[in-house]
Amino acid sequence: QVQLVQSGAEVKKPGASGKVSCKASGYTFSGHYIHWVRQAPGQGLEWMGWINVNNGGTNYEQKFQGRVTMTRDTSISTAYMELSRLRSDDTAVYYCARSRGTSTSCYDYWGQGTLVTVSS
Amino acid sequence: DIQMTQSPSTLSASVGDRVTITCRASQSISSWLAWYQQKPGKAPKLLIYHASSLESGVPSRFSGSGSGTEFTLTISSLQPDDFATYYCQQYDGYWTFGQGTKVGIK
Numbered sequence: 001q002v003q004l005v006q007s008g009a010e011v012k013k014p015g016a017s018g019k020v021s022c023k024a025s026g027y028t029f030s031g032h033y034i035h036w037v038r039q040a041p042g043q044g045l046e047w048m049g050w051i052n053v054n055n056g057g058t059n060y061e062q063k064f065q066g067r068v069t070m071t072r073d074t075s076i077s078t079a080y081m082e083l084s085r086l087r088s089d090d091t092a093v094y095y096c097a098r099s100r101g102t103s104t105s106c107y108d109y110w111g112q113g114t115l116v117t118v119s120s
Numbered sequence: 121d122i123q124m125t126q127s128p129s130t131l132s133a134s135v136g137d138r139v140t141i142t143c144r145a146s147q148s149i150s151s152w153l154a155w156y157q158q159k160p161g162k163a164p165k166l167l168i169y170h171a172s173s174l175e176s177g178v179p180s181r182f183s184g185s186g187s188g189t190e191f192t193l194t195i196s197s198l199q200p201d202d203f204a205t206y207y208c209q210q211y212d213g214y215w216t217f218g219q220g221t222k223v224g225i226k
Binding site for chain 2: 035044045046047061095097100104105106107108110111112113
């Protein structure tokens with residue numbers, strides 16, 4: 001069955017970088033885009049960007065341009081999202097999600113989420 | 121950016137009730153709309169895609185309708201497992217979510 005398994009919770013200091021991994025199984029990894037979505041405590045869902053797993057191409061929400069980097073390692077079916085210059089308002093649960101069809105699609109499978117806490 | 125506005129933000133209902141949630145887009149998105157259900161501490165779950173297509177494995181009491189700028193999610197007979205927060209998402213131009221509708225017990 002399709003699974004996306006994310007790395008564990010992290011605590012980071014302001015100004016540091018944080019990197020979350022998302023390991024896929026149960027399907028052809030290169031056949032679907034991976035999107036990243038975050039959710040601040042008690043808040044709604046916010047799209048951050050996607051990575052084309054096949055060729056490594058990326059598309060980031062303008063708000064995160066310059067701070068976010070999405071990569072993948074096809075040899076181990078894992079996608080990564082790194083956010084730099086962390087601030088307290090970056091405290092959130094970060095989700096990876098598989099694009100249901102093409103890049104311009106909704107998400108049919110999600111990771112379990114990774115809580116990143118930014119605190120001094 | 122395309123803005124998505126859901127209403128209501130919260131609603132209270134009883135088991136067996138018919139529940140309708142509305143989502144409005146700031147510009148036409150054709151039928152590029154999805155609905156998700158999220159329970160506390162869990163990832164969202166896809167219910168409806170392309171405005172009215174039921175995702176595999178989702179109970180038939182869930183249905184979606186609409187096109188252009190106005191969309192609805194209907195639960196025909198609310199079940200205990202349905203108390204959760206529901207989000208709409210447009211995927212016509214980038215990806216944006218509504219602010220969510222929390223369905224609670226009356």
